[in-house]
Amino acid sequence: MSGIASGVPYKTYLSEDELPRQWYNVRADMQTGHAPILNPATLQPVTVADIEPVFCTELAKQELNITDRYIDIPEPVRDFYKMYRPSPLIRAHYLEKQLGTPAKIYYKFEGNNTSGSHKLNSSIAQAYYAKQQGLKALTTETGAGQWGTALAMACCYFDLDLLVYMVKVSYEQKPYRKAVMETYGAKVIASPSDTTNVGRKILGEFPHSGGSLGCAISEAVETAVSTPDTRYVLGSVLNQVLLHQSIIGLEAKLALEKLDVYPDIVIGSAGGGSNLGGLMAPFMEDRLAGRSAPHFIAVEPASCPSLTRGRFAYDFCDTGQVTPLAKMYTLGNGFIPSANHAGGLRFHGMSPILSQLYHDGYLDEARAVEQGDVFAAAELFARCEGTLPAPESSHAIRVAIDEALKCKEAGEEKTILFGLTGTGYFDLAAYMQYNAGTMTDVIPTDEDLERGFATIPQLEGIQ
Amino acid sequence: MSGIASGVPYKTYLSEDELPRQWYNVRADMQTGHAPILNPATLQPVTVADIEPVFCTELAKQELNITDRYIDIPEPVRDFYKMYRPSPLIRAHYLEKQLGTPAKIYYKFEGNNTSGSHKLNSSIAQAYYAKQQGLKALTTETGAGQWGTALAMACCYFDLDLLVYMVKVSYEQKPYRKAVMETYGAKVIASPSDTTNVGRKILGEFPHSGGSLGCAISEAVETAVSTPDTRYVLGSVLNQVLLHQSIIGLEAKLALEKLDVYPDIVIGSAGGGSNLGGLMAPFMEDRLAGRSAPHFIAVEPASCPSLTRGRFAYDFCDTGQVTPLAKMYTLGNGFIPSANHAGGLRFHGMSPILSQLYHDGYLDEARAVEQGDVFAAAELFARCEGTLPAPESSHAIRVAIDEALKCKEAGEEKTILFGLTGTGYFDLAAYMQYNAGTMTDVIPTDEDLERGFATIPQLEGIQ
Numbered sequence: 012m013s014g015i016a017s018g019v020p021y022k023t024y025l026s027e028d029e030l031p032r033q034w035y036n037v038r039a040d041m042q043t044g045h046a047p048i049l050n051p052a053t054l055q056p057v058t059v060a061d062i063e064p065v066f067c068t069e070l071a072k073q074e075l076n077i078t079d080r081y082i083d084i085p086e087p088v089r090d091f092y093k094m095y096r097p098s099p100l101i102r103a104h105y106l107e108k109q110l111g112t113p114a115k116i117y118y119k120f121e122g123n124n125t126s127g128s129h130k131l132n133s134s135i136a137q138a139y140y141a142k143q144q145g146l147k148a149l150t151t152e153t154g155a156g157q158w159g160t161a162l163a164m165a166c167c168y169f170d171l172d173l174l175v176y177m178v179k180v181s182y183e184q185k186p187y188r189k190a191v192m193e194t195y196g197a198k199v200i201a202s203p204s205d206t207t208n209v210g211r212k213i214l215g216e217f218p219h220s221g222g223s224l225g226c227a228i229s230e231a232v233e234t235a236v237s238t239p240d241t242r243y244v245l246g247s248v249l250n251q252v253l254l255h256q257s258i259i260g261l262e263a264k265l266a267l268e269k270l271d272v273y274p275d276i277v278i279g280s281a282g283g284g285s286n287l288g289g290l291m292a293p294f295m296e297d298r299l300a301g302r303s304a305p306h307f308i309a310v311e312p313a314s315c316p317s318l319t320r321g322r323f324a325y326d327f328c329d330t331g332q333v334t335p336l337a338k339m340y341t342l343g344n345g346f347i348p349s350a351n352h353a354g355g356l357r358f359h360g361m362s363p364i365l366s367q368l369y370h371d372g373y374l375d376e377a378r379a380v381e382q383g384d385v386f387a388a389a390e391l392f393a394r395c396e397g398t399l400p401a402p403e404s405s406h407a408i409r410v411a412i413d414e415a416l417k418c419k420e421a422g423e424e425k426t427i428l429f430g431l432t433g434t435g436y437f438d439l440a441a442y443m444q445y446n447a448g449t450m451t452d453v454i455p456t457d458e459d460l461e462r463g464f465a466t467i468p469q470l471e472g473i474q
Numbered sequence: 475m476s477g478i479a480s481g482v483p484y485k486t487y488l489s490e491d492e493l494p495r496q497w498y499n500v501r502a503d504m505q506t507g508h509a510p511i512l513n514p515a516t517l518q519p520v521t522v523a524d525i526e527p528v529f530c531t532e533l534a535k536q537e538l539n540i541t542d543r544y545i546d547i548p549e550p551v552r553d554f555y556k557m558y559r560p561s562p563l564i565r566a567h568y569l570e571k572q573l574g575t576p577a578k579i580y581y582k583f584e585g586n587n588t589s590g591s592h593k594l595n596s597s598i599a600q601a602y603y604a605k606q607q608g609l610k611a612l613t614t615e616t617g618a619g620q621w622g623t624a625l626a627m628a629c630c631y632f633d634l635d636l637l638v639y640m641v642k643v644s645y646e647q648k649p650y651r652k653a654v655m656e657t658y659g660a661k662v663i664a665s666p667s668d669t670t671n672v673g674r675k676i677l678g679e680f681p682h683s684g685g686s687l688g689c690a691i692s693e694a695v696e697t698a699v700s701t702p703d704t705r706y707v708l709g710s711v712l713n714q715v716l717l718h719q720s721i722i723g724l725e726a727k728l729a730l731e732k733l734d735v736y737p738d739i740v741i742g743s744a745g746g747g748s749n750l751g752g753l754m755a756p757f758m759e760d761r762l763a764g765r766s767a768p769h770f771i772a773v774e775p776a777s778c779p780s781l782t783r784g785r786f787a788y789d790f791c792d793t794g795q796v797t798p799l800a801k802m803y804t805l806g807n808g809f810i811p812s813a814n815h816a817g818g819l820r821f822h823g824m825s826p827i828l829s830q831l832y833h834d835g836y837l838d839e840a841r842a843v844e845q846g847d848v849f850a851a852a853e854l855f856a857r858c859e860g861t862l863p864a865p866e867s868s869h870a871i872r873v874a875i876d877e878a879l880k881c882k883e884a885g886e887e888k889t890i891l892f893g894l895t896g897t898g899y900f901d902l903a904a905y906m907q908y909n910a911g912t913m914t915d916v917i918p919t920d921e922d923l924e925r926g927f928a929t930i931p932q933l934e935g936i937q
Binding site: 020021022024026027091093094095105123124125127164167168186187190191193194195196390393394396397398399434436437439440442443446 | 483484485487489490554556557558568586587588590627630631649650653654656657658659853856857859860861862897899900902903905906909
């Protein structure tokens with residue numbers, strides 16, 4: 012290899028002064044309606060008062076805010092952002108060259124921080140509001156550990172205690188993720204645990220349970236509501252999280268403007284939806300205002316295909332059915348995806364915002380990709396671009412490569428933007444499996460899906 | 475915490491156009507002499523012809539070059555550098571605030587790449603010259619795995635085969651480091667192995683040997699010289715490596731100039747010496763030219779104190795005594811440091827350049843620090859600055875903090891620059907040990923040192 016393809020720099024950094032001062036709340040521009048979040052007991056839209064026993068009050072307000080288009084980023088949050096933001100916008104010169112495509116590929120890289128992902132963008136905001144409210148502690152759950160790590164860093168910065176319920180099987184398989192959280196002062200408990208009623212109940216029935224995200228959420232919520240000055244926080248799916256993650260798209264759009272570039276296609280991996288929601292937000296603003304806008308593609312694992320094979324319905328956000336009901340694309344709260352290395356994408360539902368936009372045709376397309384194809388893309392990317400991507404992020408890489416190859420075939424110079432959400436330094440067991448040729452993927456059958464759909468609540472007169 | 479202490483930005487990035495076009499060869503300015511590298515058979519200074527069966531010819535020339543002050547960075551190497559360079563110069567606002575020091579602390583961060591360290595700066599240059607020479611393959615050894623990873627990335631980029639002899643105990647303990655190398659296409663073999671005479675000999679005597687860096691070097695060299703179109707490369711100690719690493723200091727000095735800052739103190743961790751040698755190079759240029767210059771501090775582990783307790787003498791660079799003789803501070807090629815988490819700093823000797831500069835009083839000071847103190851600094855740094863540092867890098871952090879606290883006591887506003895060479899994502903077993911309170915350190919006794927010194931060759935009329 013030699014020579015960079017054009018005069019465009021490899022990395023474009025905004026200055027710290029250019030770091031956005033406001034998040035963008037896409038819901039203020041969603042004219043086609045919002046299905047409100049419902050209280051499962053009353054089936055009425057939840058109010059701030061309903062959810063503030065669980066969430067920080069300011070975050071509860073953000074969760075329900077459909078009117079303010081821009082919301083100020085608090086200065087202490089902007090200060091923290093400056094430790095690792097603005098993140099680079101990278102022109103994938105080397106990948107383009109390897110593919111021999113006329114397409115121009117850009118990616119926004121969110122992995123250059125110790126949490127290794129974009130999760131830090133929201134965790135620091137959530138910790139800030141908790142501190143402002145005078146709270147002492149937060150609780151959360153974590154599966155793969157990215158969110159737990161990001162929240163541990165944020166709580167350490169604002170001097171808040173943090174209790175992380177980590178799915179037991181991950182707790183045992185990923186001691187290093189736990190070690191990072193502990194280095195930042197978090198207390199990490201394997202879930203199910205004997206610290207909660209729900210944990211003790213499960214352990215009583217299944218003493219050797221390896222746990223589940225659903226169970227860990229239930230334990231974290233129970234502890235939050237039963238402990239003084241403590242609240243529960245979540246790293247994806249929620250409207251507040253997509254709001255905070257809009258920083259990704261706002262920076263990306265500004266950096267592209269400096270290069271006089273507007274993307275034709277915007278691609279993001281989608282599990283709970285926070286990364287894609289954040290990346291596409293300011294471009295979706297164009298679309299919603301009737302201006303020309305990119306073609307948006309959400310990429311999900313074939314093993315957990317909520318957008319491509321799910322139903323748009325009210326469902327619980329957790330398996331334990333303790334959360335409010337959200338209208339979203341869902342495989343059913345009881346759907347159990349097969350084991351998969353993209354732990355961050357194994358959620359039965361999808362962000363209500365993304366779901367609504369997809370349902371209304373603003374989020375143009377969703378694609379499900381298989382794990383082996385994802386790792387082939389990941390390895391090619393690592394070798395060309397020098398960064399070992401996380402399995403989750405590599406879903407977007409797969410489709411970016413596919414689109415770039417289509418451009419090659421058609422001789423089209425489209426501009427592609429995708430989100431590289433994180434690094435794969437804690438995912439090397441997956442790469443080992445891929446290199447050994449033993450990687451497989453399990454695609455749910457129609458019968459599997461039907462079993463999941465059967466767990467979606469039947470709400471008289473609502474759906 | 476809130477607010478950044480001053481108007482100085484957190485990160486200063488040079489543009490890609492400002493990436494230096496030449497490395498700086500400090501030896502051209504070292505008027506006080508150079509002890510030549512000796513052929514151990516003849517005790518005469520080695521020539522390019524002597525070492526080019528082992529090293530690429532261009533690298534052999536660089537190794538012996540004491541006349542050219544600046545050497546052009548080949549454009550393909552600069553292109554690769556642009557994937558992760560210029561690296562950020564960071565003002566440690568949050569650490570300063572935590573310490574309450576009037577000192578201004580800057581660090582040059584080399585960890586934002588998948589190899590996780592500064593090693594990539596030299597590996598890509600070495601791979602380039604090998605490719606230019608028409609070679610097909612390289613061999614090397616790796617202990618902790620940072621160098622092996624960096625070289626795997628470089629060989630992948632230039633389409634060279636790579637064979638890495640990995641010390642068996644690391645091979646077994648660090649499967650993830652191996653996985654990264656394999657993802658980049660390297661072949662990784664546990665050393666001692668049955669692929670070489672020296673490996674078979676050791677296995678014959680000690681079938682359960684866990685290996686050593688010395689043995690791995692010997693195997694890598696044997697394979698290189700006995701395989702067509704293959705050469706051996708090394709990641710530190712050598713003059714050529716310090717030359718390539720001067721990119722760190724050149725960028726740092728330029729970025730500081732933009733901020734109108736000149737450091738009072740420059741601090742670097744020192745194992746083989748490549749990072750400190752690179753960071754201080756352009757500031758040492760000032761010193762050697764008689765201009766005012768910073769106070770230079772090398773930091774080494776108390777368990778392997780080559781500068782602070784070693785002898786300045788001709789010694790072999792490897793335990794197997796197959797390399798040429800270099801005049802350096804050494805604990806003796808037979809010195810075995812105690813197990814320590816800073817695997818990258820466990821070398822019995824020290825870069826001949828740094829050794830000469832230290833002996834001649836240009837490198838002002840060396841300090842040995844203990845592992846527990848290093849990890850206390852590492853954890854404090856991680857919590858303040860958001861980046862989890864490598865154990866090796868944390869030696870420099872320890873002394874930077876100590877100097878900043880001295881400034882606090884004295885009320886002095888000194889400017890401190892240190893090198894943050896890498897991230898600790900593959901070192902979490904060490905952090906776990908620290909968090910569990912079970913970390914210890916073994917400082918060699920005078921008797922231990924005497925046993926090491928006894929392995930330094932006695933060279934009639936030379937020392």
